[in-house]
Amino acid sequence: MAPIPWKREKGEESPALSKSMDQNLQLELRHMETAFETFRRTCPAYDATRKLDELRSTEYGRLDRDKQVYLDYTGAGLYAESQLKQHMELLSKEVLGNPHSKNLTSIRAIQYAERARKKVLQYFNADPDEYMVVFTNNASSALKLVGESYLFEMGGVFLLTSDNHNSVNGIREFAQAKGASVRYTGLRLPELYADETELREALDAACPGAHKLFAYPAQSNFSGVRHPLEWIGEAQDRGWDVLLDAASLAASSPLDLSRWHPDFVPISFYKIFGYPTGIGCLLVRRKAAAKLRRPWYGGGTIVFSSVSAFDHYLNPGPAGFEDGTADFLSYPAVEFGLDWIGSIGIDTIQTRVACLTGWLIDQLLLLYHRNGKPLVRLYGPQNMDRRGGTVQMNFFNASGAMIDCYTMEKLANQERISLRAGDHCNPGAREAAMGIRREDLVPCFSDKEHKTYEQFLNGLEGKMTGTLRASLGLASNFADVYRFIQFAKTFIDYRA
Ligand SMILES: Cc1ncc(COP(=O)(O)O)c(C=O)c1O
Numbered sequence: 131m132a133p134i135p136w137k138r139e140k141g142e143e144s145p146a147l148s149k150s151m152d153q154n155l156q157l158e159l160r161h162m163e164t165a166f167e168t169f170r171r172t173c174p175a176y177d178a179t180r181k182l183d184e185l186r187s188t189e190y191g192r193l194d195r196d197k198q199v200y201l202d203y204t205g206a207g208l209y210a211e212s213q214l215k216q217h218m219e220l221l222s223k224e225v226l227g228n229p230h231s232k233n234l235t236s237i238r239a240i241q242y243a244e245r246a247r248k249k250v251l252q253y254f255n256a257d258p259d260e261y262m263v264v265f266t267n268n269a270s271s272a273l274k275l276v277g278e279s280y281l282f283e284m285g286g287v288f289l290l291t292s293d294n295h296n297s298v299n300g301i302r303e304f305a306q307a308k309g310a311s312v313r314y315t316g317l318r319l320p321e322l323y324a325d326e327t328e329l330r331e332a333l334d335a336a337c338p339g340a341h342k343l344f345a346y347p348a349q350s351n352f353s354g355v356r357h358p359l360e361w362i363g364e365a366q367d368r369g370w371d372v373l374l375d376a377a378s379l380a381a382s383s384p385l386d387l388s389r390w391h392p393d394f395v396p397i398s399f400y401k402i403f404g405y406p407t408g409i410g411c412l413l414v415r416r417k418a419a420a421k422l423r424r425p426w427y428g429g430g431t432i433v434f435s436s437v438s439a440f441d442h443y444l445n446p447g448p449a450g451f452e453d454g455t456a457d458f459l460s461y462p463a464v465e466f467g468l469d470w471i472g473s474i475g476i477d478t479i480q481t482r483v484a485c486l487t488g489w490l491i492d493q494l495l496l497l498y499h500r501n502g503k504p505l506v507r508l509y510g511p512q513n514m515d516r517r518g519g520t521v522q523m524n525f526f527n528a529s530g531a532m533i534d535c536y537t538m539e540k541l542a543n544q545e546r547i548s549l550r551a552g553d554h555c556n557p558g559a560r561e562a563a564m565g566i567r568r569e570d571l572v573p574c575f576s577d578k579e580h581k582t583y584e585q586f587l588n589g590l591e592g593k594m595t596g597t598l599r600a601s602l603g604l605a606s607n608f609a610d611v612y613r614f615i616q617f618a619k620t621f622i623d624y625r626a
Pocket of ligand 1: 204271297377398
């Protein structure tokens with residue numbers, strides 16, 4: 131049986147209470163064990179992932195030592211202790227210098243950078259003749275790199291699904307500034323799948339010749355929906371460049387770039403293996419990179435620059451996109467992290483996340499108040515069809531009123547359950563899910579320069595209500611989701 135995160139340690143309660151508490155705990159344990167056996171029968175594939183239970187107690191033991199139920203893997207992945215040890219050991223024996231020089235210590239740092247690039251390509255099964263790896267701070271800076279460098283122009287188009295992270299939405303600022311048009315396609319309710327008819331019309335409608343960029347997430351950070359990777363080829367056949375935001379998908383699923391060939395793929399490594407933070411990459415197809423024009427240059431990006439000749443020569447490789455001195459001490463840690471995931475197997479992680487998410491969704495949908503009203507509303511697919519391990523929801527009291535997600539988050543904190551409340555940096559999916567319309571929002575943005583944020587919120591008249599997200603990842607176990615369901619059940623017949 132998996133460790134129980136909320137199990138009380140001996141001596142934590144008074145002797146008078148401890149006997150009845152022990153009995154309650156025993157009872158709770160038996161209930162969980164029964165639930166676990168039923169779960170295993172409904173999801174037999176889970177048994178093949180049991181090595182993750184061992185790793186949970188060795189490499190991720192801090193979760194249970196600290197009695198944490200961590201359910202925010204879409205926010206950040208968790209690192210294994212051995213990743214840290216390997217990295218610290220390496221740093222304590224190596225002398226690494228700034229990679230922009232050619233002294234011995236710099237050469238060593240460059241070697242680690244090149245090893246890490248090679249490892250990233252191998253991990254995503256990307257042909258080095260087709261793709262290159264540009265190191266960035268995170269997925270957002272990879273996205274900004276595309277936005278600022280893409281050849282947006284009059285007649286060109288930036289097309290997005292409404293389901294996108296804000297760091298993708300932000301690219302529209304660059305597109306509009308250069309005169310390209312920006313178009314969103316809608317989502318289908320209640321699952322929040324993209325409207326494929328509308329999408330195909332938009333892909334067909336754009337004028338031939340002009341530069342066109344289509345951006346979508348491989349997996350939504352809001353609803354967990356996995357949008358079809360087949361769109362990549364369909365869009366490219368129609369002359370589009372494709373930006374596939376894989377920041378969320380890559381955390382618990384494979385992405386095979388020998389099968390799928392998006393032009394730009396932003397990644398944040400901490401989402402996959404937790405450590406280090408502050409380093410990500412842009413996987414970019416070499417032929418798409420040739421179409422990018424950097425709006426500036428800086429230290430590290432150029433081979434040569436002159437003040438008197440007023441010109442510069444950009445580095446033709448990935449370094450041409452890497453501004454300033456990177457977090458070069460972290461390059462070896464990227465290699466360790468990818469090796470770590472490789473040693474577990476990303477397919478194993480995917481299977482575990484799918485089994486646990488399926489159970490979590492089924493259980494949430496079974497929760498009703500005694501008056502027959504549902505306790506939880508899920509936003510996104512209500513089963514495991516085309517989705518990953520991100521579950522978005524709101525809780526409703528027995529009168530049918532929504533319980534504020536921030537209150538829920540605080541109450542979960544008291545139980546040491548880490549969720550995420552808010553708008554999840556994905557306004558399009560949230561607005562669609564919650565029925566917030568354009569006409570509700572547009573007036574609120576008028577005269578925004580002269581409004582405080584509070585005045586701005588008042589204009590929305592409570593329509594900015596957020597949602598609550600639980601997301602699973604490589605160190606999740608049955609006890610985590612069981613504990614969350616127990617927490618959810620405490621709101622049955624809730625009146626506040
Ligand atoms: C789908 C998606 N894209 C982009 C990002 C931005 O990632 P970062 O904050 O690491 O730059 C996130 C972060 O949650 C995400 O989920």
